[in-house]
Amino acid sequence: MTDFLASIGRFIRETIAGTGYATRTFLTMLRSSTGLLKRPRLITDQVHFIGNHSLLIICVSGLFVGFVLGLQGYYTLSRYGSEQALGVLVALSLIRELGPVVTALLFAGRAGTSLTAEIGLMKTGEQLAAMEMMAVNPFERVLAPRFWAGFISMPVLAALFSAVGVIGGYIVGVQLIGVDEGAFWSQMQAGVDVWDDIVNGVVKSFVFGIAVTFTALFQGYEAQPTPEGVARATTRTVVISSLLVLWLDFLMTALMFN
Amino acid sequence: MTVTNLVEIRDLRFSYGDRPILSGLRMDFPLGKVVAVMGGSGSGKTTILRLIGGQLKPSSGTVQMNGQAVHDLDTPGLYQLRRKMGMLFQNGALFTDLTVFENVAFPLREHTDLPEELLHDLVLMKLNAVGLRNAAHLKPSEISGGMARRVALARAIALDPQLMMYDEPFTGLDPISLGVTANLIRRLNDALGSTSIIVSHDVSESFSIADYVYFLSEGKIVAEGTPSEMMVSQDPYVKQFVHAEADGPVPFHYPGRSLAADLGLEERQ
Numbered sequence: 120m121t122d123f124l125a126s127i128g129r130f131i132r133e134t135i136a137g138t139g140y141a142t143r144t145f146l147t148m149l150r151s152s153t154g155l156l157k158r159p160r161l162i163t164d165q166v167h168f169i170g171n172h173s174l175l176i177i178c179v180s181g182l183f184v185g186f187v188l189g190l191q192g193y194y195t196l197s198r199y200g201s202e203q204a205l206g207v208l209v210a211l212s213l214i215r216e217l218g219p220v221v222t223a224l225l226f227a228g229r230a231g232t233s234l235t236a237e238i239g240l241m242k243t244g245e246q247l248a249a250m251e252m253m254a255v256n257p258f259e260r261v262l263a264p265r266f267w268a269g270f271i272s273m274p275v276l277a278a279l280f281s282a283v284g285v286i287g288g289y290i291v292g293v294q295l296i297g298v299d300e301g302a303f304w305s306q307m308q309a310g311v312d313v314w315d316d317i318v319n320g321v322v323k324s325f326v327f328g329i330a331v332t333f334t335a336l337f338q339g340y341e342a343q344p345t346p347e348g349v350a351r352a353t354t355r356t357v358v359i360s361s362l363l364v365l366w367l368d369f370l371m372t373a374l375m376f377n
Numbered sequence: 378m379t380v381t382n383l384v385e386i387r388d389l390r391f392s393y394g395d396r397p398i399l400s401g402l403r404m405d406f407p408l409g410k411v412v413a414v415m416g417g418s419g420s421g422k423t424t425i426l427r428l429i430g431g432q433l434k435p436s437s438g439t440v441q442m443n444g445q446a447v448h449d450l451d452t453p454g455l456y457q458l459r460r461k462m463g464m465l466f467q468n469g470a471l472f473t474d475l476t477v478f479e480n481v482a483f484p485l486r487e488h489t490d491l492p493e494e495l496l497h498d499l500v501l502m503k504l505n506a507v508g509l510r511n512a513a514h515l516k517p518s519e520i521s522g523g524m525a526r527r528v529a530l531a532r533a534i535a536l537d538p539q540l541m542m543y544d545e546p547f548t549g550l551d552p553i554s555l556g557v558t559a560n561l562i563r564r565l566n567d568a569l570g571s572t573s574i575i576v577s578h579d580v581s582e583s584f585s586i587a588d589y590v591y592f593l594s595e596g597k598i599v600a601e602g603t604p605s606e607m608m609v610s611q612d613p614y615v616k617q618f619v620h621a622e623a624d625g626p627v628p629f630h631y632p633g634r635s636l637a638a639d640l641g642l643e644e645r646q
Binding site for chain 2 (some may be wrong): 244245246248249251252253254255256260317
């Protein structure tokens with residue numbers, strides 16, 4: 120019984136210490152970002168690397184999610200004679216939830232793992248230590264540009280995911296099933312609010328961008344400098360950032376949409 | 378004639394948790410000299426470099442460079458001091474996503490505002506000094522380990538440091554690269570007028586270029602002197618190390634139970 124209580128106490132203590140350490144690292148990274156104002160190229164290079172290389176998987180996934188939403192939406196709505204509302208259903212599902220959430224989950228798997236492995240291997244190969252010995256701050260030169268690139272890329276990728284998803288819903292709903300095209304677009308236009316839906320979706324994407332990118336960078340930076348350590352850190356990135364995204368989504372949905 | 382020390386270590390103690398690594402070291406690294414720190418694996422050699430570079434803080438004692446206590450500096454102060462240092466890591470630690478040229482240009486781009494033409498010429502001169510000017514366009518994955526070490530050396534001297542630190546520069550090199558690297562270290566030290574610290578367990582190469590040698594065992598200095606003094610030293614540890622004897626103060630067998638005990642022979646007797 121004493122061991123059990125001790126293990127709970129240890130777990131709580133380690134969780135608090137770990138959260139504190141991660142917060143301190145996050146603040147250090149933010150403080151190190153000021154130098155990037157003079158060198159925006161460092162961020163744009165990473166936006167290309169992180170964002171551009173994630174484009175294909177995001178667009179293809181968005182298209183298929185749109186297809187499925189078109190099919191499932193039509194099946195459900197037709198039971199109530201509301202097929203005309205397919206456009207608004209597809210758009211709201213994507214803009215409010217699926218766009219930001221699925222993009223963040225795909226981003227964690229595609230870009231997050233790549234970031235963790237890259238930073239972890241830089242640590243293993245003493246590249247970060249070499250940088251420090253050259254009086255170059257790895258937080259400023261390596262971590263911060265990648266963080267801001269993830270922060271910028273995520274909403275853009277989520278917007279693309281939603282846009283391609285709407286096209287997918289349109290192809291299935293209008294072109295294949297035969298829902299009225301005018302009703303599809305006009306209901307969507309009338310039913311989607313810029314502030315309540317689009318802005319809230321974008322805010323979610325920014326938050327997910329922070330959570331996923333920082334998790335990936337932190338895990339890479341703290342990885343044990345061995346092949347096994349990097350492998351474990353990469354796995355942790357996917358698990359932690361996925362859970363964080365789902366938990367934050369619930370929290371923000373509750374706050375944004377009451 | 379008084380010798381000015383670039384780096385001075387006094388009463389240095391360092392431990393990882395409860396495990397002592399260095400105890401009570403006193404070392405001097407004079408200006409313009411090549412000093413070798415030698416000892417077996419795990420004797421604390423690399424830790425000394427990390428303490429001089431400010432990557433670790435001593436448990437007690439002082440590490441001074443140019444009269445400044447390295448461990449007392451704040452981060453900007455430490456980064457300022459590190460601009461006067463160059464370090465060659467054991468595996469080179471080249472940036473794998475950059476070409477050889479960009480690796481050498483990295484510290485120059487980070488710390489200077491040189492025009493691109495001048496930077497280009499400077500990088501080629503550094504690469505020429507290590508014999509790799511024509512490999513400038515290659516990626517680190519396209520060159521051998523010995524060449525990578527030389528590129529790392531060119532990068533380390535890019536800012537003409539006052540202090541050069543070499544962590545096991547001879548490990549894993551073929552005989553030709555070994556001689557080339559050793560010569561480069563000596564020539565660059567003399568050309569730059571800098572101080573070099575070589576952490577190594579390669580006796581012949583280190584002795585061929587070092588002005589002074591410290592022998593380290595279990596975190597303590599067990600012998601010191603010029604290479605020629607060390608060659609004729611009667612100190613059991615130095616003798617074993619210099620003449621590569623299998624057994625001596627450094628035991629061949631990992632400490633623990635005897636073979637007889639493990640085979641159960643002691644109980645039978």
